[in-house]
Amino acid sequence: VAAIGASRNIAVASAAGDLVAFIDDDAIPPPNWLETLLPAFDDPLVGAAGGAVFDVPLGRVDWQLCTCTRLGAGNTDSPGPINRYLGAGADPVAYLAGCNMMIRRSALQQVDGFNPLLTGAYDDVDICCRLNDAGWGIAYVPAAVVRHDRAPNLTRDDQQTIRDPYRILASRAIFAMQSTVAPDETAVVAMLAESLREWTVFADQQLAAGHLTPVEHQRFVEQADAGARDGLAAGRGPRLVTVIPDPPRHLFRPYR
Missing domain, CATH: 3.90.550.10 (Spore Coat Polysaccharide Biosynthesis Protein SpsA; Chain A)
Known part of the structure; x- marks a missing residue:
């Protein structure tokens, strides 16, 4: 999943x-x-x-x-x-x-x-x-x-460097929009704008140091923008409900 x-x-x-x-x-x-x-x-x-x-x-x-x-x-x-x-x-x-x-x-x-x-x-x-x-x-x-150990994943590489900020920004936007009953969308938008500026500076530094190619730099900035935009849109909707069932005791032995 x-x-x-x-x-x-x-x-x-x-x-x-x-x-x-x-x-x-x-x-x-x-x-x-x-x-x-x-x-x-x-x-x-x-x-x-x-x-x-x-x-x-x-x-x-x-x-x-x-x-x-x-x-x-x-x-x-x-x-x-x-x-x-x-x-x-x-x-x-x-x-x-x-x-x-x-x-x-x-x-x-x-x-x-x-x-x-x-x-x-x-x-x-x-x-x-x-x-x-x-x-x-x-x-x-x-x-x-x-x-x-912080293994490599879709967000970071094997040197612990963020390579794709999409999920970070999308998740932060969703959390900020759904962490209160009445979110202040203006404050969330301002936060995302500042966060995008910070990630762009990070990408610029990675480019200058030779850790990102120009193509990778462009994709990094685009992914950051998309993450903020998509997260804000998703966060405007209701928080999804998941029904947590009672434990299936016949399948496993509980820790005691």
Whole structure:
């Protein structure tokens, strides 16, 4: 499935547990990862828990207490405590890295699952935002560290350089338009215009350094523009509803 939001919904529907853990295919957890996250759910009001992310290419922990504004401006090393970023309408709002999070199935059912419109980014921000606004607590567990290799994908190459910003901009636009009940489209459009300027400067720098050919540079800028335009159009529509079923307990043995 090309869209990460839709992929996560398929995974949840297939999972047997009442708590569903999420990790990327280029991330490696320690043996005690699940055990470290589980105690957070002793509090029945906690809907999601997750930990830090060790970025292998950078050689350091690069994702800790993560927050994001309703316009999609993220901070992966925010000052605590996490309660500063929780509560209905919080802006910025706390979120968990998608490669290191566990979510209560009943909470996912309440908020209609992940947003299937999000193709390659902001799926983790969006789900945490919705859980928060629905009254669920979000727990950050620093000891639950996952190693993330950041493998090449449709957006970045094997040197961790962004080669196609389409999915980033499209997903940010969709999130910004659907993260509140009454989005300020003027503010979203202004944010996208500024973001496009920043990505164009990045492309110009890559061209000057010889990392992009003139043809690749032109395509990069065109893809950025298309992502912003398509994301804004998609975000104007309603957030799609995904019915999360009860667990198929006859298929798998739940983790205990």
